Amino acid sequence: MRNHSHCPHAWRNPQHRGRMWAASPAFRRRLFLLRSLSPCAAALPNNTSSSSSSPSTFIRLNAMAASDPVYEADAEAVVRRITPPLDRARHKGQAGKIAVIGGCREYTGAPYFAAISALKVGADLSHVFCTRDAATVIKSYSPELIVHPILEESYSVSDGERESVSSRILTEVAKWMERFDCIVVGPGLGRDSFLLDCVSNIMRHARQANIPTVVDGDGLFLITNNLSLVEGNSLAILTPNVYEYKRLVQKVLNCEVNEENASEQLTALCQKIGGITIMQKGKADIISDGKTVTQVSTFGSPRRCGGQGDILSGSVAVFASWARHFLLTNEYPTDKSVNPMMLGCIAGSLLLRKAASHAFEKNKRSTITTDIIEFLGKSLEDICPAGH
Numbered sequence: 001m002r003n004h005s006h007c008p009h010a011w012r013n014p015q016h017r018g019r020m021w022a023a024s025p026a027f028r029r030r031l032f033l034l035r036s037l038s039p040c041a042a043a044l045p046n047n048t049s050s051s052s053s054s055p056s057t058f059i060r061l062n063a064m065a066a067s068d069p070v071y072e073a074d075a076e077a078v079v080r081r082i083t084p085p086l087d088r089a090r091h092k093g094q095a096g097k098i099a100v101i102g103g104c105r106e107y108t109g110a111p112y113f114a115a116i117s118a119l120k121v122g123a124d125l126s127h128v129f130c131t132r133d134a135a136t137v138i139k140s141y142s143p144e145l146i147v148h149p150i151l152e153e154s155y156s157v158s159d160g161e162r163e164s165v166s167s168r169i170l171t172e173v174a175k176w177m178e179r180f181d182c183i184v185v186g187p188g189l190g191r192d193s194f195l196l197d198c199v200s201n202i203m204r205h206a207r208q209a210n211i212p213t214v215v216d217g218d219g220l221f222l223i224t225n226n227l228s229l230v231e232g233n234s235l236a237i238l239t240p241n242v243y244e245y246k247r248l249v250q251k252v253l254n255c256e257v258n259e260e261n262a263s264e265q266l267t268a269l270c271q272k273i274g275g276i277t278i279m280q281k282g283k284a285d286i287i288s289d290g291k292t293v294t295q296v297s298t299f300g301s302p303r304r305c306g307g308q309g310d311i312l313s314g315s316v317a318v319f320a321s322w323a324r325h326f327l328l329t330n331e332y333p334t335d336k337s338v339n340p341m342m343l344g345c346i347a348g349s350l351l352l353r354k355a356a357s358h359a360f361e362k363n364k365r366s367t368i369t370t371d372i373i374e375f376l377g378k379s380l381e382d383i384c385p386a387g388h
């Protein structure tokens with residue numbers, strides 16, 4: 001019998017659905033969980049996964065971390081499952097509308113990398129909300145991005161103007177907010193105190209509107225000093241690098257990073273903040289929502305050029321919104337045990353790593369972030385062909 005999991009969009013194809021989804025809804029949910037996230041899967045015999053698309057089991061124990069076991073997610077299965085088909089009946093916007101809040105005098109690359117990656121992964125529209133200084137520069141990198149030059153730094157606003165400027169900025173972003181499927185807060189945002197106050201208001205607004213929010217770069221600096229911005233928000237994803245993670249652990253857990261018990265500490269961090277998903281970036285990307293821990297350790301590239309985290313945040317934003325949509329429209333509406341934010345992290349991590357690997361193969365030591373972005377399309381195509 002043909003193995004339907006090789007068909008990238010089998011879950012959308014009614015012909016395949018009958019056979020693929022022959023079991024009860026409860027069983028299907030469980031199978032989906034086992035395949036993509038749950039540690040318990042390691043204990044199951046291989047034939048439990050009737051339509052396995054990976055060579056052995058979907059989840060395998062990371063032998064390197066046996067004292068604190070972290071289970072590898074079957075990230076390819078997750079990507080295949082949540083990526084929507086390129087249906088001819090769809091209209092612009094249905095594959096996702098993403099906004100990046102970032103870009104200031106110093107940094108224009110980071111918001112560009114995040115926003116263009118969102119488009120290259122498959123979102124239909126990608127916006128950037130940045131300072132006036134950054135806007136023209138970002139627009140000049142690409143005509144594809146919709147750039148809003150609305151943020152202000154302290155140097156451009158007098159003390160007397162602050163309140164009115166702050167409320168104008170919020171009104172401007174709020175006009176757009178409901179249209180976004182996910183926002184990314186932080187790439188190249190800078191650390192100006194007035195600007196961060198305005199962005200705090202934007203984050204509160206996004207939360208009220210139930211918009212998933214990826215927090216990265218200087219957004220992590222902001223929330224580390226103001227945890228209430230994300231506390232209890234199940235639609236928040238934090239993507240700290242090694243230094244950002246260290247600051248978060250020191251602030252929240254009041255201790256140092258413990259590499260021996262990485263997954264335990266990450267779980268504790270998620271639980272302490274409450275409700276959120278964290279992807280701790282590094283040699284392996286470890287992902288937790290305080291209930292489950294998994295990792296993606298597919299080898300990417302030995303080059304550590306700046307900007308790879310920005311690609312990741314833009315990609316995670318797209319996959320998280322696809323995962324959310326997938327769960328809402330495919331018989332999982334009340335199943336709280338599958339966390340779309342975690343699925344988004346798993347998929348984004350794998351895709352970045354695959355693209356980095358292709359870029360390194362081609363460019364070796366000269367590999368830069370732009371080279372990696374060029375391989376996002378091929379990397380997704382290899383896992384999940386677009387068809388015709």
Ligand SMILES: NC(=O)C1=CN([C@@H]2O[C@H](COP(=O)(O)OP(=O)(O)OC[C@H]3O[C@@H](n4cnc5c(N)ncnc54)[C@H](O)[C@@H]3O)[C@@H](O)[C@H]2O)[C@@H](O)CC1
Pocket residue numbers: 106107108109110111186187188189190216217218241243244246306307309310
């Ligand atoms: N082309 C661009 O415009 C880029 C801009 N970026 C932005 O730059 C801003 C700052 O991000 P960074 O990742 O540089 O963050 P940090 O400003 O925290 O770190 C800067 C660098 O300082 C060093 N460092 C920081 N904390 C340290 C510690 N405790 N011990 C030892 N060394 C430490 C590390 O080398 C680190 O990469 C963010 O907004 C980010 O999005 C980056 O995304 C990279 C690319």
Ligand SMILES: Nc1ncnc2c1ncn2[C@@H]1O[C@H](COP(=O)(O)OP(=O)(O)OP(=O)(O)O)[C@@H](O)[C@H]1O
Pocket residue numbers: 217240241242281282283284285300301304305306307308309310311312349352353
């Ligand atoms: N030591 C490593 N080995 C393999 N991959 C790594 C390693 N460190 C990071 N990565 C990969 O690079 C991605 C970006 O992580 P990194 O720590 O460089 O983020 P960052 O510092 O926020 O990047 P940026 O420069 O964009 O701000 C991670 O998702 C991970 O997949």
Ligand SMILES: [Mg+2]
Pocket residue numbers: 216217241309310
């Ligand atoms: Mg970063």
